[in-house]
Structures are given as structure tokens and as C-alpha cells.
Amino acid sequence: MLVPIFTLKLNHKINPRMVTVGKFDGVHPCLTAATQAGKVFIHNPHARGQKPVAHRLSQSTQDSDISMLNINQAVTCLTAGTLGPNTTGDTLLVGSQTNLLAYDVHDNADIFYREVSDGANAIVLGKLGDIQNPLAIIGGNCALQGFDYEGNDHFWTVTGDNVRSLVLCDFTGDGKNELLVGSEDFDIRVFKEDELVSEMTENETVTSLCHMHGSRFGYALANGTVGVYDRTARYWRIKSKNHAMSIHAFDLNADGVVELITGWSNGKIDARSDRTGEVIFKDNFSSSVAGVVEGDYRLDGQKQLICTSIEGEVRGYLPASKDLKGNLMDSSSEQDLIRELSQRRQNLLLELRNYDENAKGVSETNSGMGVIPANTQLQTALSVRPATETQKAHVELCISTPNETIIRAVLIFAEGIFEGESHVVHPSAQNLSGCIRVPIVPPKDIPVDLHIKAFVGGKTSTQFHVFEITRQLPRFSMYDITDDSSQAPPNGKVVFSINDRPQRVVMWLNQNFLLPEGVDSPDITFNSLKGGGLLSISMAKNGQITLSTDDIDLAGDLVQSLASFLGIEDLSAEADFPGYFEELRTTLTEVDEFHSVHQKLTAAMADHSNYIRNMLVQAEDARLLGEMTTMKKRYRELYDLNRDLINEYKIRSNNHNALLACLKSVNQAIQRAGRLRVGKPKNQVISACRDAIKSNNVNALFRIMRAGTASS
């Protein structure tokens, strides 16, 4: 069995996911992690007591191996690595909600300190695409930014939602790194520089990503799922009731292939085979895992897997030696094999017994057994139901039995459309029947597999037959076909041309919408049950398609879905969404206002700090002179001032949050404008919009969003 080769107790809390190892002097690896009170600690057991105390760095009084780095802001992410071309050691990069600091620990000097208005939720350091220098890429609110060693941003793009995880890996296999971005809208996006090449939709916030080998990468979600992708195909995934705090690729069993190491919120560490997800090793911490990293911490030329817990416990594991034969757990494999085979035999025997007993028939008296006619088949039907007085608009799933049997309960397991992973319908004993109607309201336009389990039996049964059926809910299921022309037609529209037959569009309609009897013409009008008004689709003879809706997100989804169905690689479009554009215009003016308020507040704060300094000196003077009444007065004033400062801080943070929300919606607007196009035109729109915002040219921005290009 594999045991840790070293264990440390650091006596400092470690913030989850903010752990790294850096060789700041170029030789000695140091475990570096963010801790409470806006500090970063650097554990350097190799060079004891040589560190001078200056600038940001101070020696911890509790432990001589640890130096503290004062950031004075809540740290949100950190990493270490080679950034500059001529530096001896690694550069430490620390991100906070508003700033990014690049710091040279060895020389104890800031390399650069940049304000990042979109915040830094995640950071990754390395080479991206054809860009020459390594970049520190941060992901914030809907935006990605890459800085080189001088602090210049060489890379900028937007993404669908707040970024939570980043990793660089050669996804396309062209020898250059692509950027993988996991965000809060459940997507993993792949950027080849600023071009979006791939998009994988998961069912929860993507909290961690890690590169395994080749084009293979691991991911973790906020709902306790971890898994491995190879390009766009998912290899395996597992779900636990705990949350994956950190994932890392490391070859623990020394077979030449890395395993996915996961640190869990309950303190468990497990290593899983990258091919199957089978657990090959596990260990337990007493508190949640904070981060999993690797480094040659003993300076003996071998990399160790280093796991840390939030309470500051650190354990290092060496890859297994040959004589363990890849068997890292303490139970013997042959016993397990025999046990597994016997278990399978037992299962088969039980199944066989079920068939035998069933063939024998059963006495009528035993009603608890849940005897049902052998030809019972479950019928399921999906239909769109508009809102009524008592019930909101929904998609109705009707499950029924053809005979007198009843359905005791229905379990539906589906991802992303229920609060948890399942939805249960359990009628009371008086309301049992052979038909159950389940209202489903999908919150997003995504195709969902509904795994239905229905318990079928008699009214007094204690045992039921379980029918398992899988139905697919099409992507655009909350749209009801309508020919009612009384409603006002939508103002917004997107127009584009395709070189395909109308029949193909009809096929797409039938596959992606819930249509009771199918359609045969691509001209169709829907009523959006999510309250978005009408949606009408029409196709002219020359292949020009007009999508009319006021919902720009929906238009984007439709364009993307249609383009991928028809295999269109590049698609430019003209769009107009007067309502949304007006909103955006207001947001842009708001951004300006918030900015000016922000500046004013900052100035006020500087005044106050000066005032405090004076006051404190006066108060202390008074104390030394023994003038107690003056001193008391001064301190009372100081107290009042302090209260004012706190209030001001609250105003400032509210202002800041509002500003962030606005910036996010601006970033989202660019993303949305991009989604109305496909391929190259899409990237053109995004970069043109970015330029327009940089030059603060609002009119040009709207022109680009409408026409797709800057020149009109």
C-alpha cells in the first residue's frame, strides 16, 4: 500500500484551489498558497533563515520555514511559473477581484501590478497559440485577458459567463496550446488564441480543469462530478455527493500514464485511471482538500504528488515503486477478483431464480407481489402546454399503462433541468391511477435525455415492476406553434443566407422543436412559453432565412443549432434587436457614471486617510501631554470617522458590484452579438466590438453588432 513519504502541518489555513509550487530561486521548490486575511504564504524548508524582511515579505513568527506575503486584498487565484525571458526563478502571480500582481519572490520586487476590472477568478500561465512570450491568462467576469512579463495585454476575448477554471493544452493536436475555459454557464470552451474552436456543454459550473496528456483533459463540476474528456468526447465521469476541490494529473502508479488525482471536500484523495475512472488509490485527510500539486520537494530528482488540506496539512506521495505492481491499495487483488466473480454468479443466480419463479406462475392470493399482465407496456408522450390560470406554461410528460395496473411513482433522472438530478412524482394512495402527468419546465434551451423509471403494480402491492424508459426532450421544447396573428410581431430579427434546401431546414425544425404532427414548410411561427413573445422563422426562395424574435439569446441559440445541423462553418448575418440595443446603450452610460462615482469615492477615501493620520497624532499627543479630555474627544472623533469610512466602504463596494454587473452585461452583449454569426465572421464581430469599446465609440459598436463589420 502506498503511504505518504512526508507529512507537514503548516498551521496556516489554505484557501481552496489557491495552491501552487514555484521555484522562485530557480532551484528550490516552495509550496505557495493563499491564506486568510489577504495573505500568501511561501513554505521554503530548503533555505532556512536567510530571508531578509522587507517590502511585502515578512517572516512568519510562528514557523521559520514560512514567509508571508501581504496582498491586502482577498486573493482569488494564484500560480507560479516562468513568465519573463531572462529571469532565473519562477514568477509568482496573484490575482484578486480587482488586480493582478506579478511578483519576483527571490528579488522581493513587483514585476507588474495591473488593474483588471473584470476580476481574476482563475489564472493559468504558459504559451498560447502563436504568441511568442508566455502569458499569464486570467479569467474574470465573462472576459479573458493575457499579460506578458511587462504587463501588456496581448490577448483579450469574451466568453459566455463568469470564468471559473482555465487550462492550457494542445487540444487540436497541432503542436500549439489552446486555452480551455470552464465557466458558470456550464460550458467548456476551447479557444485557439481568440477563435472559439469547440464548445462542450456540461450540466453544472465547471470548477476545475486539468491537462492529462495529449488532447486529454480532466474536469470537475460544482455538483460533485469529475471526468475526463478526449477532445470533445467524454471518456468517463463519476458523481459523488462531495465536491471536487482540486484535480491534478499525476502518474502515481508509475505505469507511464498519468492518473486523475481528485481532492474532495470531505478530505478524500483518490487517483483514478484516465481510461476507465477506476480508483487505483485513495487516502483521507481530516478536513477538506485545498489543492493538489506536484514538485520535487525533497530535492532528490523525483517528483512527488503534494496534497494539501484547508487546515494546512500537507502530504507528499512518491510514485509507486515497481514491486507494488500497480497495486496501491492494501486489499489483495486475487481476493477481490474472486469476490467480484462470486458476486456476479450470485446476481445471475438471482436473476435466474426470478425467471424460474415467474415461469412457475403465482397464486392469486399473494397480492403484495405486484403481479402485472406480461404484455404491459408503458406509453409516454411529450406535449407543449401553454400557461393556464392554475399552472405555468410547461412541457407535459404523460406516462400511462394500457391496462388496470397503476403507476405508484415516477422518478425522472435528467441533467440540468431539475433542482437536483431527479424529479419524483408520488401520488397519494387515494389518487393512484394508470396515468401520470409530469410538468417539466426546462430552464435553458438544451436537449435533455429524460431517464424515466416508473413503478408499476397493483393498488395494494408492496413490490412493483420498474419500467425504465429514456426519452429525449428536444432543444427548443418550450415553444408552442401558433397561427395567432393578433400578437404584435417581434421587432428584433437576424437575417442570413444559406445554400441548402428548405427540406433540410424543415428537418432541423422537426428535430429540435416539440411539434405535435411535424411541419413541412420552413415558414413557421411559435409562441415562446418562457415569456419571450413570438418567434417566427421564414425562408425565402434564395435561401435567405429571417429569424424574428426579441430575444437575442434565443436567436443566437437558433443560429448556432441550425449552423451545426447544416454543417455551416462560416456564416455572417445582419441583425437588429432594437429593444436589447437600447438596453445596452443605457448600460454603457451607466458604466461611465459608475466609473466617475468610483473616482470621486477614491479621492474622498484618500482625504479621509490623511485626516485619520492627523487625528491619531493629535490624540496621541494629547495622551502624552496628559490632556485626557482632549484625547477622549479626539478618539471619539476618530471613532466617528471610522464609522463614516465603513459606510463609505459599503457605498463603494455597492458601486463596484453594480459596475461589475454592468461590465459583465457589456461583455455578454459582445458574446451575444458573436453568437449570431458562425466561424470567422463571429471572431471578426467580437474583435471589432472590443476595438469599439476600447476607443469608446458606442455608435460603431452598434453598427458592428447590426452589420457584422466595422465599415458600413
Place this chain on the structure above:
Amino acid sequence: MDIQLNRVDYIQVGVTSQKTMRLLPALGKKATQKVAIADHDGVLTCFGMKKGEAVPVFKTLPGPKISRMDLGGAAGTPQEKIFVCSGSQVRGFTKKGKQFLTFEANLTESINAMHVAGADLFVCASYIYNHYCDCKDQDYYLSGDKINDITCLSSENLTNIVPVLACQDRVLRVLQGSELAYDVEVPGPPSVLELYNKDGDVTGEDVLYGTTDGKIGLVQIGKGSAATKWEIDNDKKKGGILCIDTYDILGDGVNDVLVGRDDGTVEIYGFESTNEPTLRFEHVLSESVTSVQGGCVGKESYDEILTATYTGWVTGLTTEPQKVEAGPGDEVRMSKETQSKVEALRAELEQLQVKVLQGREQYQQTSQSSTAVSAVPIFSINDKFTLCQDDASYSLTLEVQTAIDNLLLQSDVPIDLLDVDKNSAVVSFSECDSEQPNGNFLLATYRCQANTTRLELKVRSIEGQYGTLQAYITPRLQPKTCQVRKYQIKPLSLHQRMHSIDQDRPMNRLSLVGQFSFAEIHSWVVFCLPEVPEKTPAGENISFYFNNTFLGTQLEATYCKGEGHFRSDNISTISILSDVLSKEATKKKINLNISYDIDDDSVSHTLKMIHPKLEYQLLLARKVQLIDALKELQVHEGNADFLIPEYRNILDESANLLEEYKKQPAHLERLYGMITDLFIDKFKFKGQNVKTKVSSLLEILENYDLNSLLNFFNEV
């Protein structure tokens, strides 16, 4: 842990009941022993180990489920005759497998406990005890509550055999002939009895017992009274005891106590210089340990602990060291025996696979026919729904012989589902609109990880809210079926049976008079309170005593035909009882004359009882709140020396405090809820509705002080 034991799996049979596996006496010194095991398929298997392979001695044909096994034989000869009981029938087999006895006990219920001693046979079926000698009826006894196990003292010093019954109502009943000699109070419902050292030790009077809540003890059953020699509490909240054996596995010359629990734990308690047992070894199997035996099975001169589990695995924990043969190849080379074993298994699997495919096809074909029916046999579930005394919550354990696929929990009363660390299943709560006619308050699904055969859940109930909790269990077995199990959440769900109550407390009394029979009022009490036997007690009247596990208040219920008296120091208990009882009586159209005798002191008494708990919780909550801030200060300043000792103390004990806090989620809220109930109930009996004043009560609780609370209760 100074002993190293290695796990070896021998064979798997069908689902087993408690105490259905025994080791036959060894023929020579240090020779291996044969194992006899009986299962729910009615098969009695006897096997021995030869070169690592199980060689059957004999195997009977399937029949009705076997619920117990015992060994017997004429006095003075080796006890090697095997007795099994199924239904109300007892059968005897020689060690060669020849059936020499079939005895029909003619009981209406099936036998669940049995003891054999020479020509004497003792059987118990729920409430009934019967003694036969040479198959002739001797004695008979009707117990007050369910009998879980039986053992008998028999030694040269005793003229008669003395049977001891383990009864659900927390007593051991010692019999003399058909009469009760006396009873022995034990700390929990006893589930298993075993003679110490297999013969009752030197005096022949020492009996080991284990309880369903995980306690073990040794009592000396004397002539007219009993004395407890030692008791082991269940501090670590392990499972209930299912089986006990005594065997010197440590090899120190003193017999050790081997224990098997329903959460899969196997333990060895050794005796060092003192006579107090200490835990020397622990191993956790994945399912209930139904039988445990000490002996020598796998290899000569290596002692081992043999266990049988619920799903029928016979597993040894042997002192024989495991040899690892490291071969030159990459794979660990398997020993020849294992290899042949694996090959045989694989071949068998292939055959079975073919058969199963045929079965599946046939089953599919029947679905074409319009007359055929599909009836899948009921699979067996081992379930337990018990109240845990320490945290006043219910624990539900479910065990199925094959892996569980998913579990649906449904409740029509408000209950809280708590997280259990051991449980790895992914839980998902479904929205349930209690406004709907479906009346669901809880709908939760557990999707189990592969190979989960046992699930443990924790449920917290609120007194006064009663109904049913239903669990639908779906195993991973084709054709897929699910089974529902129902558990009653009783109105006074947090009460537990006791042997006596403290009579000095101020008590409130609720009296009922009306035209009801003894059986009727008993059924109402069964409906209201847990741990009351379903069967109407013998005699004219009866008294039961209860303890509220959360608050420590008590309840005495005394009733007979036409009359019932309930006394409790907690006014809320009385209020709940009166509500439920009058509702039940109305259902049966019985006129009840209800009278109360309320002692105003009882409310302040109850508040004073709650006080230390509440104060402790408030202090704990306050301390826990401070921990993070203090830690930050500590980091900021570099050390904690500048803090006042109180705060430094909090920092030092932060780990313990956090753990304590985590253990009792929502404890404060529960206490607040109970104080609010107490407040409303106090004035309900005075005919006042004080619901509008609850908000001011909550305000007082926010800034808690015992006196102001007492004043508030008195003023309004």
C-alpha cells in the same frame, strides 16, 4: 491493534439470518473444523477447507427459510449434531448430513430463537416460549414483549436448566419452569445472548448480551438475582450487536469476546490484567455480520475468526500470514489454488450467462401473450428503523442481498434528512408541493454507487407530527422491481422505553374515562409511542415508562379497561397525547371523558431542564462564530499571546468545538421549537391562545437568560 488478521473469503450461500453459522467441534487437536451454515433458501451447507478450497460435506435441498441454528448432542459427547428451525419446525442432522429428527412444534408463529441442550429443546416464537424434553411438552411462558434470543444455564451446580430470554422491552427474563423467576434490566433492547466461555464460566452463571443499539454486557444470573459484571457502551455509534462468541484468538490464555455488528464491524475484546474488556481488533466488512465464531478452518494451527454476513458470505479473519508471491511478470502471480478457483468460477459464470439469456428470452416472449402475467418473486430486505438516543434522531438502515440501484424516500410528515458520512450515494431532493393533493413533505432519491448493498440514513422527526415514511428500494437485478417499506413516525416519536421514572418531578396528568376495552386503549398507546409491544399485555392493567431522548422529560402511561392515566413533567407531551387520543377515539366513535390536572410548576421545571442544554448550545454557537475571526487575528499578529485567555482557549479547542457543532446540526432550532411548543401548550390548557406572542418569546430567546424566560412564561 497488536494483532494482524487477514481476510479470506470462503464461500457464498443465500441470505442468512442471525446466528445460523456454527463451527463443528474439531476431531483432533489443531485439526481444521467443519463449518455448518443455513440460509433463507432453506439450504443447510456443511463444508470444510482443503488446500484453500471449500469442499462440501453435505448440502440439503432447498426448503422454507431457516431462521436459527444450534449444535447439540447427548450430554458428555461432542456437541456435533446440527439443529435448524424453519417456520415452526425443528430438524436435526448428524455431522454427515443424515436427518435424524423432524419435530413440528405446532406453534402459530414461526420460531425465531432456539436452544438445544442434551435432550432438551427450547424454542421461542415472538412472545411465546416453549420447552420440550425428548420432544414432549414441558414448560410454557408468555412474555410481555417480543423474545429476541434465548440461552440456558446448565452446569453441575444447577439442578434444573435455567432458561434466559432476551426480550425487546430491555429486560432479560430468567425463568423457572413455566414461571418468571425474575428479570434483569439491561441498557438497551437485547438482541443476542451467549454463555460466557461457552459454558457460563466457572460458576456457569455468566451470560453475555448484546443490544440492538450496540451495547455489550456480562451479567451473572444468580439464584434469585443478577449482578452486572461489566458493560461496554456504544460511544462510537457503531451498529447493533447481532452475534457474540468467546474464543482465545489473541492467544493469551484468556478467552476473548468476538462481536459482530449490523454495520459490518467485527471486533475482538481482550482482557488484560483487569477484568475489564478492552477493544483489541476491529475490522469492517461491507454488510451485517450475522454470525461470528472463533476456531480453525482455513489451515491447521492457524486460529481465525469466522464470520457469516447477511448476503451469505462466509469470511475468515485468519492469523495465517498472507504470502505475496512476487513473480517476474508485471502481474502479481496468483497461487495455483486461486487460479483454479478463478477458472472454475469463470466457467460457471459462462454457463449461467447462457441460461440467463435463455430465461430473458422466454420472459420477453411472455410479454407477447395477452394472458400471461409477470410476477417477480419478492427479494429480501434487511431493514432497521431505530431511534438513536444521543442525537434524538432515527437511523434507517437498509440492506439487500444484491447491489442497490436507487432508493426513493417519501414522507407525508415534515422530517429532515441528515447526511451520513458512511453513505456514498448521491442524494437529490425533489420539489414537493405539500399544497397538492399528493401530500408529500419529502421526496428524495438516492442514486447508489456500484456495489452498494447497504445504505444508512438519518431522519429527524418533530414530536406531534405523525405519519408514514416510505422507502422504495430498487436493486440492480433484472427484471427490475422495487419494494416499498413503510415506517411509522409516531406522535411521540422521540420517546424511549425506560424501566422506571423519577417520581419527585412536578407532574401533569391526563386522565381518560370512557367505554373502551383494554385492547382499544392499548392500540392507541401503540399508535402514539414507540417500543410498545403490539400485543395487548396479559393482565388487567399495565404501566409503561418513557423518557424523551431529546429533553430528558418523562412519561408514565397506566391504563386498563375503561380508564387511562398519563403523567408527564412536559406539558407538550400531555398536549400531544390528548390531541391524538381524542382523535383516535372519535374515529372509533367512542365517547371520552378527558380531564387534566396541570401542575404549573412543571413548566418552569421543564425550562430549567432545558436550560443547561440551551446555554451550552448558545455558548458553543457563539464560540464557533468567533473561531474564524480569531484565527485571522492570529495570522495577522503572528501569534495569539495578546488575546484574553478565554479567546485563546477557543483557538486551542477550535477543532473540537467545530466537530461538536457539526455533530448536532439545528440543535438550537429544535430547542427553540420545543420551548415555543411548551409556551403555546401551557396556555392552551388555560384556554388562552398566545400564538400572537410567539414573536416576543423568540426575541427573549435571542437574548437568552433563564430568569427572563421564566418571567415571560409566568407574566403572560
